[in-house]
Amino acid sequence: MDKKYSSDTDGQRTYVFTSAQLSKIEAVLTEDLLDVGVHSVTLIDMAGNIISTMDNGENKHDLYSLAALAAGNFGAVSTMAGLIGEDEFSLLFHKGKKENIHFSKVTDEFLLITIFGKEVSLGFLRLKVAEATEKLIGAL
Amino acid sequence: MAIINLKKKEVQAKIVYYGPGRGGKTTNLEYIYKKFRNRIQTEMVTIKTHGDRTLFFDFLPIEIGRIKGYDIRIQLYTVPGQVKYESTRRLVLRGVDGIVFVADSLAVRRNENVLSLKSLTENLASYKKSISEIPLVFQYNKRDLLNEGIPLLPVEWLEKDLNSKLNAPSFEASALKGPKVVETMKKIIIMTIDSLRKDLT
Numbered sequence: 001m002d003k004k005y006s007s008d009t010d011g012q013r014t015y016v017f018t019s020a021q022l023s024k025i026e027a028v029l030t031e032d033l034l035d036v037g038v039h040s041v042t043l044i045d046m047a048g049n050i051i052s053t054m055d056n057g058e059n060k061h062d063l064y065s066l067a068a069l070a071a072g073n074f075g076a077v078s079t080m081a082g083l084i085g086e087d088e089f090s091l092l093f094h095k096g097k098k099e100n101i102h103f104s105k106v107t108d109e110f111l112l113i114t115i116f117g118k119e120v121s122l123g124f125l126r127l128k129v130a131e132a133t134e135k136l137i138g139a140l
Numbered sequence: 141m142a143i144i145n146l147k148k149k150e151v152q153a154k155i156v157y158y159g160p161g162r163g164g165k166t167t168n169l170e171y172i173y174k175k176f177r178n179r180i181q182t183e184m185v186t187i188k189t190h191g192d193r194t195l196f197f198d199f200l201p202i203e204i205g206r207i208k209g210y211d212i213r214i215q216l217y218t219v220p221g222q223v224k225y226e227s228t229r230r231l232v233l234r235g236v237d238g239i240v241f242v243a244d245s246l247a248v249r250r251n252e253n254v255l256s257l258k259s260l261t262e263n264l265a266s267y268k269k270s271i272s273e274i275p276l277v278f279q280y281n282k283r284d285l286l287n288e289g290i291p292l293l294p295v296e297w298l299e300k301d302l303n304s305k306l307n308a309p310s311f312e313a314s315a316l317k318g319p320k321v322v323e324t325m326k327k328i329i330i331m332t333i334d335s336l337r338k339d340l341t
Contacts, residue, residue: 014141015143072187
């Protein structure tokens with residue numbers, strides 16, 4: 001696999017993702033999550049930028065807005081956790097009539113957003129997200 | 141924290157419009173949204189209070205074409221300007237790559253501009269970023285009000301109050317009517333992409 005590098009200049013951190021690295025991330029998102037029935041899965045950074053996104057071809061969500069809002073939401077919830085003396089809340093999940101959304105921190109800098117329907121149970125999804133997260137950490 | 145995707149040959153960078161409340165940050169994004177509607181694939185996202193003030197942020201993604209073979213996608217954000225939303229401003233600044241400081245030219249807002257710049261400096265420092273090193277553009281907004289007899293701060297005062305040490309590029313603008321809004325945006329995009337240039341192999 002090509003080597004990923006990041007640079008740190010003038011206090012600015014830039015993440016550079018190689019083609020091989022992104023292929024590995026896409027494989028994890030597809031095999032561990034899409035193939036078990038989730039509708040879409042997106043890896044973002046905490047600034048709200050999209051690293052990689054995969055879907056089942058049936059959904060047309062505005063992913064850039066979703067990523068910006070998810071990063072903001074996650075940041076706000078983390079701050080709330082701090083205010084009541086928690087390091088973080090372990091479950092971040094919103095339930096809808098047809099679609100549900102699950103947020104999971106991969107590392108301090110990256111967040112996984114999974115959108116899924118009622119075909120997949122929350123417990124099973126959390127298990128699969130945990131497995132995928134382990135693999136993603138190795139790829140980031 | 142900009143993201144460079146070598147597979148899709150795409151760069152994503154985050155630019156935040158910062159400044160005191162009612163200074164025109166949201167109006168800048170609304171003008172850009174109207175002006176470049178054909179290039180913007182999505183709706184502008186706003187999280188507002190019932191009183192129509194920014195509660196969390198405004199968000200506008202814009203594709204600006206190719207530089208060195210990379211598709212450049214810029215995410216424009218505003219922060220809420222009201223003093224009480226300090227922790228929210230800090231959240232929005234996370235991973236910022238470039239900043240437009242929208243100063244209010246109204247004479248009565250002189251102190252608010254200075255306090256807002258101080259808060260920006262402190263919030264950037266919380267992410268180990270220095271205001272003197274990050275790409276930064278000043279916009280002195282509401283200059284159109286000069287023609288209406290409303291007391292405005294002379295540009296020399298604004299420069300002295302805010303920009304005497306930073307020496308960043310500055311524009312006299314009217315976010316409501318349009319002059320220098322696009323120029324401000326172009327300048328910060330150029331500076332931000334330039335700061336990433338060495339990573340664009």
